[in-house]
Amino acid sequence: MLRRKAFNLLKAIHLMAGQPNLAYKGIHPVIASHGHRPHRSVAYRQRYKTGAGSAGGRTLSAPQTKAMSEQELPGLLILDIGGTYGVQENIVALLKKHFCLITMKEFLENKKEMSKKIQSVFVFECRPTVDQELLESLPNLKVIGNSGVGVDHLNLKMISNFGVKVTNTPHAVADSTADIGMALMLASARRLVEGSQIAISPHTKYFAVDWLGVEVSRATLGIIGMGRIGYKVAQRARAFDMKILYHNRKQRRKEEELAVGAHYCEKMEDLLQQSDFVMLVVNLTPETHKMIGKKELGLMKPTATLINIGRGALIDQDSLVEALQNNIIRAAALDVTYPEPLPRDHPLLKLNNIIITPHIGTATVQAVQMMAEEAIANMLAVLNGQPIPSEVFPK
Ligand SMILES: O=C(O)[C@H](O)CO
Secondary structure (H helix, E strand, C coil): CHHHHHHHHHHHHHHHCCCCCHHHHCCCCCCCCCCCCCCCCHHHHHHHCCCCCCCCCCCCCCCCCCCCCHHHCCEEEECCCCCCCCCCHHHHHHHHCCCEEEEHHHHHHCHHHHHHHEEEEEEECCCCCCCHHHHHCCCCCCEEEEECCCCCCCCHHHHHHCCCEEECCHHHHHHHHHHHHHHHHHHHHCCHHHHHHHHHCCCCCCCHHHHCCCCCCCCEEEEECCCHHHHHHHHHHHCCCCEEEEECCCCCCHHHHHHHCEEECCCHHHHHHHCCEEEECCCCCCCCCCCECHHHHHHCCCCCEEEECCCHHHECHHHHHHHHHCCCCCEEEECCCCCCCCCCCCHHHHCCCEEECCCCCCCCHHHHHHHHHHHHHHHHHHHHCCCCCCEECCC
């Protein structure tokens, strides 16, 4: 009763302020509140410079206040809670503040009733689970909130044909993904994994001189894809006095160039020929699919290292195996492969000049929390008819 009164009061305030009261126009049952903002993590506020002291910073729409009973909250289908790649409890709790959560199991058990309630789908990182059948069974779906920046697992055209919007979380992922790029570069350069194996093996006598690494400091780093993450990599590389080259397929980034002292290579071939470390920070699209193959690997220095923090299919893996086996390049360090994980008998796993991590670019406590917060802000913006902070459009 009290909640209803509060709702009516807010409705009156909205009308007086000339705000379209979407909740009562039957578009969706969410209050477009401008009152109290729910708690957001310090890391989120610092990263997006939201809240007090945000002058000059980027401000995302605030997640809306919970002012309705759970049943009245918009229905959100979480694809597949639980399991190794499940959504963590704290993320579930966060989502529950703004949505009535529906698990896949609940949905499948009572499709007819559940399907009408669902207005949003939360995709945790890159699960390829939104297919035509699911879209057909969700008549009131408005938005798919992808937690993560890459959306190559979603068929954007098909989703858009259903009148459904897709959003992603480019801000939340940037630091953690840039960090993993640096970590892979350093680990490969200094042969950290081999070193660790030697150190923990009780039987190995070793002399460091037998397995010297190379230095990252003052080396040349070629960044393919100077977007938000690429730029964060460049900022970090600067602290190592690296010479920074970059190549973008579409757009030269003069402002970023100046800020980090990077040099633009119009031709990717030039970057490949000159770099000691080549880092791929590119979205996977039909244009970038297998952009690094035999020819490109052949252009790299025999002393160079290839690092991939984008998507596995940016590299032709057969050619990479060949290049690593024949010392065409020194080493590779991959956070992404195809498929993920690689089959245990894959030739890449038999090489000793490679480091592979299991797609952990955003696997930090902070990034996962911020991705959920950014996804929530996006989804609520769609449901509230407000400007959407990060919408992804089909090409
Ligand atoms: O795309 C991203 O943000 C990461 O790779 C997580 O999927």
